[in-house]
Amino acid sequence: MENLNSNVNQAASRYSAAAHETVDKLAGNAHPVVDRLAAGAHGAVDRLAEMADSTTARLSKQADQLNAARQRVSANCGAYVRENPLASLGIAAAVGFVLSRLINSR
Numbered sequence: 001m002e003n004l005n006s007n008v009n010q011a012a013s014r015y016s017a018a019a020h021e022t023v024d025k026l027a028g029n030a031h032p033v034v035d036r037l038a039a040g041a042h043g044a045v046d047r048l049a050e051m052a053d054s055t056t057a058r059l060s061k062q063a064d065q066l067n068a069a070r071q072r073v074s075a076n077c078g079a080y081v082r083e084n085p086l087a088s089l090g091i092a093a094a095v096g097f098v099l100s101r102l103i104n105s106r
Contacts, residue, residue, distance in 0.1 A: 081088040
């Protein structure tokens with residue numbers, strides 16, 4: 001019986017050692033794959049960040065351009081009203097009439 005226990009213990013030790021060795025090999029093989037995946041993910045995040053920065057810069061520039069255009073139009077309208085007050089009043093009345101007809105027709 002002792003011999004059987006000894007053989008079982010030795011076999012268990014061998015299988016345990018083989019299992020540990022297999023796990024170590026798998027872990028060693030998994031590291032490069034995980035590293036490649038992580039590097040790819042980092043690259044994707046970097047590209048997305050660059051795209052976001054570029055888009056933000058473009059939108060900021062367009063906002064500045066629109067603000068400048070709004071200021072020009074406002075200045076031009078103000079100048080036109082000061083130079084042509086009666087015509088401006090007539091245009092405002094006509095626009096108000098057209099808008100009221102459009103709103104009331106619905």
